[in-house]
Amino acid sequence: MKLTINGKAHEIEVEADMPLLWVLRDELGYTGTKFGCGVAACGACTVHMNGEPIRSCSTAVGDVEGEITTIEGIGTPDNLAAIQEAWIEEQVAQCGYCQSGQIMSAAALLQTSPNPSDDEIDEAMSGNLCRCGTYPRIRAAIKSAASKMEG
Amino acid sequence: MGKLKTIARRSFLIGSVAVAGGAAFGVYTYKKPYANPLLDDLAEGDATLNPFVLINKDGVTIITPRAEMGQGIQSTLAAMVAEELDVAWESVKFEHGPAASAYYNNAMFAAGVPFNEFDKSFLAETLRSGMKKLGKILAIQLTGGSTATIDGIDKMRMAGCSAREALKTAAAERWDVEAASLKTENGAVINPANGEKLDYREIASEAADARPATVPLRDPSQWKYLGKSMPRLDMPAKATGTAEFGIDVRLDDMLYASVRTNPKLGGKMRSYDAAEAKKMPGVVKVVDLGDGVGVIADNTWRAFNAVNAIEVEWGGAPYPATQAGMWEALEKGFSLDPLNTLRDDGDVVKASADAPDGITAEYRAPFLAHSCMEPMNATALVNGDSAEIWTGTQAPGIVEQFAAEALGLDTEQVKVHTTFLGGGFGRRGEYDAAVHAAKLANAVKGKPVKMTWTREEDMTHDFYRPIALGRFNAYFDSSKNLKGFDAKVSSPSPTYDAMGRLGFPVGGPDPQLTEGIHNQPIDIENYRVYGYNAKVGVPVGFWRSVGNSFGGFFHESFLDEIAHHRGVDPVEMRLQLMANHSVAKAVVEKVAEMSNWGSKINAGSGMGFAHTLSFGTYVAQVVKVSQIDGEIKIDKVWCVADPGKVIDPQNFEAQMMSGIIYGLTSAIMGEITFEDGEAEQFNFPDYDAMRMVQCPEMEFATLSNKARLGGAGEPGTPPSIPALANAIFDLTGERYRELPLNKHIDFV
Numbered sequence: 090m091k092l093t094i095n096g097k098a099h100e101i102e103v104e105a106d107m108p109l110l111w112v113l114r115d116e117l118g119y120t121g122t123k124f125g126c127g128v129a130a131c132g133a134c135t136v137h138m139n140g141e142p143i144r145s146c147s148t149a150v151g152d153v154e155g156e157i158t159t160i161e162g163i164g165t166p167d168n169l170a171a172i173q174e175a176w177i178e179e180q181v182a183q184c185g186y187c188q189s190g191q192i193m194s195a196a197a198l199l200q201t202s203p204n205p206s207d208d209e210i211d212e213a214m215s216g217n218l219c220r221c222g223t224y225p226r227i228r229a230a231i232k233s234a235a236s237k238m239e240g
Numbered sequence: 241m242g243k244l245k246t247i248a249r250r251s252f253l254i255g256s257v258a259v260a261g262g263a264a265f266g267v268y269t270y271k272k273p274y275a276n277p278l279l280d281d282l283a284e285g286d287a288t289l290n291p292f293v294l295i296n297k298d299g300v301t302i303i304t305p306r307a308e309m310g311q312g313i314q315s316t317l318a319a320m321v322a323e324e325l326d327v328a329w330e331s332v333k334f335e336h337g338p339a340a341s342a343y344y345n346n347a348m349f350a351a352g353v354p355f356n357e358f359d360k361s362f363l364a365e366t367l368r369s370g371m372k373k374l375g376k377i378l379a380i381q382l383t384g385g386s387t388a389t390i391d392g393i394d395k396m397r398m399a400g401c402s403a404r405e406a407l408k409t410a411a412a413e414r415w416d417v418e419a420a421s422l423k424t425e426n427g428a429v430i431n432p433a434n435g436e437k438l439d440y441r442e443i444a445s446e447a448a449d450a451r452p453a454t455v456p457l458r459d460p461s462q463w464k465y466l467g468k469s470m471p472r473l474d475m476p477a478k479a480t481g482t483a484e485f486g487i488d489v490r491l492d493d494m495l496y497a498s499v500r501t502n503p504k505l506g507g508k509m510r511s512y513d514a515a516e517a518k519k520m521p522g523v524v525k526v527v528d529l530g531d532g533v534g535v536i537a538d539n540t541w542r543a544f545n546a547v548n549a550i551e552v553e554w555g556g557a558p559y560p561a562t563q564a565g566m567w568e569a570l571e572k573g574f575s576l577d578p579l580n581t582l583r584d585d586g587d588v589v590k591a592s593a594d595a596p597d598g599i600t601a602e603y604r605a606p607f608l609a610h611s612c613m614e615p616m617n618a619t620a621l622v623n624g625d626s627a628e629i630w631t632g633t634q635a636p637g638i639v640e641q642f643a644a645e646a647l648g649l650d651t652e653q654v655k656v657h658t659t660f661l662g663g664g665f666g667r668r669g670e671y672d673a674a675v676h677a678a679k680l681a682n683a684v685k686g687k688p689v690k691m692t693w694t695r696e697e698d699m700t701h702d703f704y705r706p707i708a709l710g711r712f713n714a715y716f717d718s719s720k721n722l723k724g725f726d727a728k729v730s731s732p733s734p735t736y737d738a739m740g741r742l743g744f745p746v747g748g749p750d751p752q753l754t755e756g757i758h759n760q761p762i763d764i765e766n767y768r769v770y771g772y773n774a775k776v777g778v779p780v781g782f783w784r785s786v787g788n789s790f791g792g793f794f795h796e797s798f799l800d801e802i803a804h805h806r807g808v809d810p811v812e813m814r815l816q817l818m819a820n821h822s823v824a825k826a827v828v829e830k831v832a833e834m835s836n837w838g839s840k841i842n843a844g845s846g847m848g849f850a851h852t853l854s855f856g857t858y859v860a861q862v863v864k865v866s867q868i869d870g871e872i873k874i875d876k877v878w879c880v881a882d883p884g885k886v887i888d889p890q891n892f893e894a895q896m897m898s899g900i901i902y903g904l905t906s907a908i909m910g911e912i913t914f915e916d917g918e919a920e921q922f923n924f925p926d927y928d929a930m931r932m933v934q935c936p937e938m939e940f941a942t943l944s945n946k947a948r949l950g951g952a953g954e955p956g957t958p959p960s961i962p963a964l965a966n967a968i969f970d971l972t973g974e975r976y977r978e979l980p981l982n983k984h985i986d987f988v
Contacts, residue, residue: 121482124540130923160480161481164480177476185310188478211933224930228932
């Protein structure tokens, strides 16, 4: 089975019904994508498939078509994406566990809606749980990233 | 994870004996300092004197030995050291460090004295100071009870100060000048006389042997970092998916595992049939854990599938099978002698007999799961006579001890590596997952095993926030003046339960049973609070703000009922009851001003107030709600806190915000119920949390009228719950006395 992750081609031998999450985490070592619930209820495992946000815990690897992007493909500590800079400036993360998924959902939102309204943010982000309660700062960071990316 | 080890091997540890024991500062004179735990990992030729400061060719690494579970504590602790050590914030590196006695938490024990926060009596202060000594003697490394900042504020500054003075002494010897004539700045010692400069890295090894003079800690007026909002050191890693949580640990030749234990908690495993599971793809081994069964495989998902395919016959639960049975156990609790009488002012019995008027109310709070975003997990590697555990834990020393016991090893033979925690909230003070990982790894010696629980295993095997039942009576004279307040709470003690798991028999009152009630800064002529340790049997533990999470709800809801009965404004009434408590009054006045309390608000809106003093911090909140098509929407929360000095304002605000959202989540929808002895909630669809669309706007202020430093992680939670219930009463006229509130009314 062939997979393209963050622009890199991978060849893997696994059951077609293995969730993409566990291929990423255990088979390929992309541990930035998190396991939270296994039933697409918390958003911690959010990645992009051809730019669209999907829940990798509930996407069979056999159903993957096209390019996968994980948090590692958005930016790195030495080469931050604008959205990650905004996350740092707003000091969003607390425990940080859900934040990969939050950033992936937010990044996808900003692709389709470069200047999202509060309602659009609610709509796009309410599938991502955060038990630390960082929502007000996530909202602020999305708005700040939107203006960065515009500028 | 081996980073610390790597650093230590090519590092010089500097500072002086002053730090661990504080002998040079005359602070901790009652016992010799604990050994520097970093000594174990040092290569020959390296030097180490200070458990908190490492210097190597890459610069300064500060050991921040408290669990980073979201509260930003590692950055705050690092700032305390950096403040005295004079290193640039951008250059600071940090590590949790090993489990060790040197990293004991003494503030946690001082907080355990049965005296109210505002009690400054000789006896209270003497006992607090005595308990700090006990903290050092027991030497338990714990993160919890909102104590890490309080515990660290002197200790960590002393670590920085003594290291700085050691570096100055080393430089002074090289230059043959007086150490006192030298300055330090940005990681270097400077001689102001000639402008000469020595980088800390150049003199670290000499500083390790230095015996510097005693100097006092800097006055807060000189602080550069403390009292300011410092960018968190873990933020870049957490914004890029590179922060390593327990679940992310990857080691060579690692295997993956999962377990199932009896959903009837504490019940036995009678038998199991793993024939099918053993044939499943990737399965390496099925392991009998005694209280459950585990599968080791080559991938976590395969381990999940196989462990779920095992047929198990579970024994019964050692507690009532149904939710109704749980409530009956609490009712029976009231017939025991009270375990706690931590407030008994005046004579409530006489007040009740004399009173022409009274009100009575019964409140209920359910079991709650912690539901950390990161499901419980641990990685273990067992060799012949040693073991290593990698896990996100609030209690690394306890993990070490119980993993050793499970493996038949000495504690010294087990090494625990503490990763970031994907949420803790009290759940990760337990050692259950680490012991399972150790047992699994013991079955495949020489190979590391990463064990991960499914969300369902996590939700159904928590040490829950205890269920609680409160019976409250208030008595009035004929003019409706409040004459008596009588509170009784029946709930299983989390302290007795948790200490029992640690093998410590405990006795005496457990303040947790009635926290948020007996210890509030209000005076009532006749005021009695009884706590009953109900025998329930479901494992319970410490959940963010512990007893305050229900005690605050009971107390502040009932005060609201009293105000309504008397026909007086709830905030005005609080201010009268707080007449002798100026710190409390100030936070209440401030939140009233910010929220425009008392002004006319739109029909269709309601406002509720609550105040709880917990973990040494006074927090007053106002919640504003509105109703849209019958559904309650939380519009805004105003929050004013007085923790004494605010060490990091932006981070403190984050903790208040977090505490409020955690509290409101529980108030709206949090509930674990039992049927047939098993928790009925399995995953987020059954046990959800507040989401972005439900999150209210928030406004914060802090005051610093209080003398002693208070906590941050927990005190935001308790008042949010009653403030919401009181706001709903204000809007709808309905008084809801049983949590969660969505049993009674729908939310947006």
